[in-house]
Amino acid sequence: MEPLLEISSLRLSFETLGCVSEPVRDVSFSVPAHGRTALVGESGCGKSLTSLAVTRLPPTDRAAAGGEVRFSGRAARVSCRAGDAALAALRGRGVSYVFQNPSGALNPVMRIGRQIVEAMPPGVPRKEAAARAVSLLERTGLPDPARAARSYPCELSGGQCQRCALAMALAAEPDLLIADEPTTALDVTTQKTVLDLIDVLARETGMAVLLITHNLGLVAGRMDDVNVMYAGAIVESGPVEEVLSRPRHPYTRGLLDAVPALDAPRDAPLRDIPGTVPPPDRWPAGCAFHPRCARAQAVCSAGAPPPATPCGARRFSCFNPVPAEAADAV
Numbered sequence: 001m002e003p004l005l006e007i008s009s010l011r012l013s014f015e016t017l018g019c020v021s022e023p024v025r026d027v028s029f030s031v032p033a034h035g036r037t038a039l040v041g042e043s044g045c046g047k048s049l050t051s052l053a054v055t056r057l058p059p060t061d062r063a064a065a066g067g068e069v070r071f072s073g074r075a076a077r078v079s080c081r082a083g084d085a086a087l088a089a090l091r092g093r094g095v096s097y098v099f100q101n102p103s104g105a106l107n108p109v110m111r112i113g114r115q116i117v118e119a120m121p122p123g124v125p126r127k128e129a130a131a132r133a134v135s136l137l138e139r140t141g142l143p144d145p146a147r148a149a150r151s152y153p154c155e156l157s158g159g160q161c162q163r164c165a166l167a168m169a170l171a172a173e174p175d176l177l178i179a180d181e182p183t184t185a186l187d188v189t190t191q192k193t194v195l196d197l198i199d200v201l202a203r204e205t206g207m208a209v210l211l212i213t214h215n216l217g218l219v220a221g222r223m224d225d226v227n228v229m230y231a232g233a234i235v236e237s238g239p240v241e242e243v244l245s246r247p248r249h250p251y252t253r254g255l256l257d258a259v260p261a262l263d264a265p266r267d268a269p270l271r272d273i274p275g276t277v278p279p280p281d282r283w284p285a286g287c288a289f290h291p292r293c294a295r296a297q298a299v300c301s302a303g304a305p306p307p308a309t310p311c312g313a314r315r316f317s318c319f320n321p322v323p324a325e326a327a328d329a330v
């Protein structure tokens with residue numbers, strides 16, 4: 001499939017009180033047209049910053065960026081300070097963003113319908129735009145879309161607000177929807193509904209989806225490709241089925257082990273990855289995962305792992321990967 005979004009060697013660094021940190025380091029991946037791609041990792045690994053850099057929504061004017069972003073074949077070199085026009089090639093060319101906190105993403109003093117109308121491409125007559133807003137809300141499965149269009153965000157639940165945010169994203173008729181932890185603020189039942197809805201709408205409209213999540217369990221069966229990110233870098237990537245059934249990078253393996261199994265005995269302890277993600281100004285030398293990795297060797301702290309090794313459609317970067325036969329047993 002033709003790539004719609006291609007990110008090459010993306011870097012993002014910040015300077016705070018004279019201290020420089022690099023939360024995104026040499027990230028490369030692509031999202032095919034009409035494809036469904038996931039970016040997975042724990043909080044603090046640089047997933048959201050990667051997508052914010054792509055969409056030119058830098059969190060601060062103290063960021064510096066580098067690399068290249070190609071969208072629909074148009075290149076934007078990311079070589080200036082974020083906030084400049086380096087990513088102007090993406091503006092107005094069909095990228096919509098759904099944020100993790102729907103209440104924070106919606107304007108609290110504007111009715112939902114008007115917010116959706118504002119997100120539409122220019123030139124839609126007023127009456128038609130209002131009717132289209134209601135129809136978009138209906139597509140997201142809201143039971144009374146006309147009432148939702150007249151409502152303010154505070155009159156709706158978190159799940160309803162996230163559906164409204166989705167309707168707003170669809171109003172822009174995007175080629176690519178970036179959904180950044182779109183279900184974090186929702187209860188488990190609503191999480192599934194919203195993710196299923198994104199899936200259905202993507203199939204209906206043909207838009208590509210980049211899903212950002214910390215939960216590998218949400219990726220199975222919904223996404224085509226997955227990129228696993230740790231400490232600002234992609235450590236393993238490939239087709240979802242292959243990566244999830246035969247993880248080769250110890251971090252991917254750890255994330256999978258941390259997903260609770262529904263058929264596990266009730267008293268079975270929950271598994272986790274020891275330790276936490278270090279702050280970006282203190283990424284460990286060598287392989288950044290080595291202080292937490294059960295497979296670490298002396299070489300792992302001495303130097304960076306080799307560039308991602310292609311293994312079929314999959315790539316991973318590790319000195320001592322999970323053996324293929326052990327990975328097969330997952």
Ligand code: SF4
Binds near residue numbers: 249251293
């Ligand atoms: S390079 Fe070493 S420390 Fe890093 S994930 Fe692989 S085995 Fe673990």
